[in-house]
Amino acid sequence: MTPYPAHRLAVAPMMDWTDRWCRLFHRRLSARTLLYTEMVTAPAVIHGDRARLLGFSPEEQPVALQLGGSDPAELAAAARIGADFGYGEINLNVGCPSDRVQSGRFGACLMQEPALVADCVAAMRAAVPATVPVTVKCRLGVDDQDPETALDALADAVLAAGADALWVHARKAWLKGLSPKENRDIPPLDYDRVVRLKARLPHVFVGINGGIADLDTAEALLARGLDGVMIGRAAYHDPSILAAADRRLYGAPGPDADxxxxxxxxxxxxxxxxxxxxxxxxxxxxxxxxxxxxxxxxxxxxxxxxxxxxxxxxxxxxxxxxxxxxxxxxxxxx
Incomplete structure (x- = not known):
């Protein structure tokens, strides 16, 4: 397993928001925070306009490419392309609850198919250099799944397949009955479940996402033993959150970003x-x-x-x- 960098803070991948200009702007606020692309489907990477979909500035690093898909061969090809473009990490989306994602058999619905996700991770891992981490972002579970068993099953499967880190959105996704927007707010947060996962996997990087609105909360979660914290909408609506991140979360010297x-x-x-x-x-x-x-x-x-x-x-x-x-x-x- 590739040693995963100590990314204590990340900005979550967000559709229509975390494009190259957003990332360049956020990098001006924090030199250390891990940044993510919007999710890009594997077929789009393979067949689409790669310069438009994948282009980024070296100034954005560290930056990760998030892929969506469920076909191991397609994901392997897309991961290889992403690594060739210079992305520092390739991440598989196992958390998005949108209808379009479900119809394409990827995103959160893959929580129900840990063996398939493991096959995808194994194919991606084999397709990119060992120096490029392959990671998974998932939910606690979906619909009527028990988060205690669903999260463990997914985590164990992808880690055995070679995943280098897990980022967990600390909510279930309700694919039946809730819209994507509602899935970001209505299912209750369960930070304790992610802390238990980390305690069971002490040598694995486990990061947490969901409802984190400030650096005080981030510091409190890191103090509970989690390796990283991912902030989403809060960092977009109030980017100044990132101005103190390097000092507070990474111990960087010097003043906060002006x-x-x-x-x-x-x-x-x-x-x-x-x-x-x-x-x-x-x-x-x-x-x-x-x-x-x-x-x-x-x-x-x-x-x-x-x-x-x-x-x-x-x-x-x-x-x-x-x-x-x-x-x-x-x-x-x-």
């Missing part, structure tokens, strides 16, 4: 994207929550939201949004 400097650091990639024919909103939509809870945050969001959709919108929109913030955050003269 939010204004983070914005300045995005100018060059935004300018390059605009010069290549891209739109301002492709990047700035991920930055709307950066100043959440701070004076001027509403004006920042409004100016970016309204300005980025205008034809020919450029860096002047960013300047206008920053001006609205700084006018509210600079101390007034006596």
């Amino acid at each position: 939010l204004f400097q983070v914005v300045e650091a995005m100018r060059a990639p935004i300018a390059a994207h605009l010069a290549a024919g891209g739109r301002l909103g492709h990047v700035t939509r991920h930055m709307l929550g950066l100043f959440q809870g701070r004076p001027g945050a509403r004006a920042w969001r409004r100016i970016l939201t309204e300005g980025a959709v205008r034809p020919g919108a450029g860096l002047e929109v960013l300047d206008q949004a920053l001006a609205a913030l700084t006018s509210r955050t600079q101390p007034t003269a006596a």
Whole structure:
């Protein structure tokens, strides 16, 4: 088994959100946090526009590619392509509850087929260099499964097949009766179940996901023996969470990321994207929550939201949004 890096914090893969611009922005906030792509299906990787689907900047590293699928041969081919692109980890999605995923026989419904998941992992493991970890992100179980037996069965199967780490969303998924959105909130969280899994597998990296909204919660879960914490929507809606991650979770020296400097650091990639024919909103939509809870945050969001959709919108929109913030955050003269 490849020694898995000490990823104490990760940003979860999120469809329509964790694209290359989101990841580049998040990397400006934290140098250490593990970042994930959106889930990409194995057939799309094999047959689709790879530059669009898989392209990323080396600055994003460490970054992992999440694949969806249930055909071992397809997943092996897609994993090999991902490794050739330079991804530092290949992850198999065994947690997404959407209808489209179920109809394709992948995602959370695979919790019911641990032997098949093991075959997929074994094929992926054989297809990529030993230096590239192959990992699994799963749920506690689905529908009427008992999480005590379902999670152990899945974990034991994939670890025997060569998986290097497990990331567990600490909820069951209800494939019958709940929408994908409801599956992110309604099934109760059970952090204790993931802690028990880690206690049973002391030499395996076990990370936890689900409902984690701040670094205080992350630190508390790490203190219970878990190896890593994965934050999802909270890190997207309030990216400033990541600004203190390197210091608090990794013990990195130096000050936390300065939010204004983070914005300045995005100018060059935004300018390059605009010069290549891209739109301002492709990047700035991920930055709307950066100043959440701070004076001027509403004006920042409004100016970016309204300005980025205008034809020919450029860096002047960013300047206008920053001006609205700084006018509210600079101390007034006596």
